[in-house]
Amino acid sequence: MKIHKYDTVIVGAGGAGMRAAIEATKRSRTAVLTKLYPTRSHTGAAQGGMAAALANVEEDNWEWHTFDTVKGGDYLVDQDAAEILAKEAIDAVLDLEKMGLPFNRTPDGTIDQRRFGGHSRNHGEAPVRRSCYAADRTGHMILQTLYQNCVKEGVEFFNEFYVLDQLITEVDGVKKSAGVVAYELATGEIHVFQAKAVIYASGGTGKFFKVTSNAHTLTGDGQAACYRRGLPLEDMEFFQFHPTGIWRMGILLTEGARGEGGILRNKDGERFMEKYAPVMKDLASRDVVSRSIYTEIREGRGCGPEGDHVYLDLTHLPPEQLDAKLPDITEFARTYLGIEPYTDPIPIQPTAHYAMGGIPTNVEGEVLADNDTVVPGLYAAGEVACVSVHGANRLGTNSLLDINVFGRRAGIAAAEYSAKADYVELPENPAQLVADQVERLRNSTGKERVAELRKELQETMDANVMVFRTEQTIKTAVEKIAELRERYKNVSVQDKGKRFNTDLLEAIELGNLLDLAEVMAVSALARKESRGGHYREDFPNRDDVNFMRHTMAYREVDADGKDSIRLDYKPVVQTRYQPMERKY
């Protein structure tokens, strides 16, 4: 075991982590621990753009953006946070441009903007051009630009270090962050990083679904590390299903395709979104469009022999426009489906895409231990966190914005904290939990296989807690997950070595996914209403009287060491906008 000491440790090197690292490195001795090489993060898969009311191409302002964000989130958004997001969006985009990001340009040479789902002028009047973009590779450009600036600032990276435990020490009755424990993939060595401040920026949890746009590596490691140490997870029942994933594969096809004029059609060629969202049509918010697609499929208007998908039609758009604005997604259609999008519609289905919930934080990125108390020295930003700017449903282009605005805030806040704070003493045997976990898995002779359990988990999640949910389906999922968690105790790995043991890491990741899937299902079971991405067929309406509140899920361990989930609730911060019926 090695012990390292840094002022600030950042877990994850995607957009949020690197944006935080640029700020933290200027102000404090900082280390970034990342399970992948920095430019491998899934930020790079984001396509369509980053929202900011620059008003470069038409009238716009941050207040309209705030409203759209709150409405898009079905009023579960904390409005103070949404206001910060929309206000700071403008500088966040300009900062990236100054760092070198090659945005597409208007004829005047300013940053070009395009339409995106749920973004409107004047509180829902009509779609507005608010998404700043670089073709359909905006996430790629953000990731590259941030990495370039990390190189410029001399940010110190520990590549292929998996953070598996969050160290918390109680000082005078206050739980404080003491550091993290990481597993080095190359050597199998365990490292303890003592740090005054820790920032989680480790991304989402999408791999508990089968059809997902998420990378294989998005296994909720940060959420799981904090949750296991008794910290709450907020709003985990809210997961976004992106309307346009490649049929069966789940690979993302940007909403920018509809922003450029693409149309969703059923087997009769009908533009069905006109029925469900007369004003915004194909550019309604993602939860609305995904439900509409499944309604078409269920009512027998799906395409293909099994009627299990619909079409994204780009054939009426000029090939030059596709080449210039949507080069990557048209190539995906050619590579993976053998389809020519100039002439043929693309088969799509909703794909599990984004966790609205996560580690609860305030607007400075400080992690909450309960509804009011912060954990000194602990921060989170990006998809791992829940501020909550996305509420019950995130708007497209608001996540690339979130990682930049709140990544920056967390980086500054953490470094300022570590400048004046002292190190917190490490707990006794700080690496114990990780060492035990690794040894148990390496030496296990159990008969259960990681891949089989993961497959069963993904299948139950797709079948039972996806776009449509009922008490019965969620209960089925809860029972199945409990069974899988039990079987997980008998899981073993074939690779017993120390060097690049990805077999072992996949087993650990599965453990994280199982814990988080359970939190998601249990939180969803208790929310007896429909709101944003959480749709209960048995409770099809939003219930502001009983459920205008955030879920807070805690892991409790009884005297026998058996764990369970305790649910609590946290009020939603409402400032200027009163809940209204949501129509697009």
Place this chain on the structure above:
Amino acid sequence: MSTATLDKVEAESAASPYITVTFRIRRFNPEVSDEAMWQDFEVEIDPKERVLDGLHKIKWELDGTLTFRRSCAHGICGSDAMRINGKNRLACKTLIKDINPAKPITVEPIKGLTVLKDLVVDMEPFFQAYRDVMPFLITKGNEPTRERLQSAEDRERFDDTTKCILCAACTSSCPVFWNDGQYFGPAAIVNAHRFIFDSRDEAGEQRLEILNDKDGVWRCRTTFNCTDACPRGIEVTKAIQEVKRALITRRF
């Protein structure tokens, strides 16, 4: 199992799109042996699936020790560049049907970088060359309050080289790099090009001097391996030629 179920299984397998494919994989694990060796695996797989799906099938069902890097699985993250049937490609962007599954499909680590285990190589020299070309925007004077202006034409000038995902498929396909790891390699030059030809950047001269080095652009023998290998379709050799030309004319 009842007969009815058996019949159903048989009926399904009759219509199955699955074929048997042999993957011939270069294995190396210094914890076990100092020698690398070839190992064959047979898997039942739909040929419309990716080589990465085949590798996963082997790892998840046959041999958990098989080790490779991967993440996004659709050609964006750059983790899984490998040598497939003798050519550098991303395993997640290569469909089995496109590389003649009737014969064994060979999979090896990319060349020119030290193999650490199976298909995993040491990427550090690759990233060091990248860092050496100052891959970040450098400007002088005061920052504007709004964005810097750039015409659509100026933006288009370096569009091709912004697509790089740092997968190393190009650099590790280059015979010059195989023979001399000191050579910057195509990827570093591509990333220098991305800034040299960005109208906003003011350090083009410095980057050109770095690439004027004995291990710089002049080592390129224009074999076009890099262009063939690039999974993003970047015209790598053309970018290198443009940097060479800029060094001669000092115009960019």
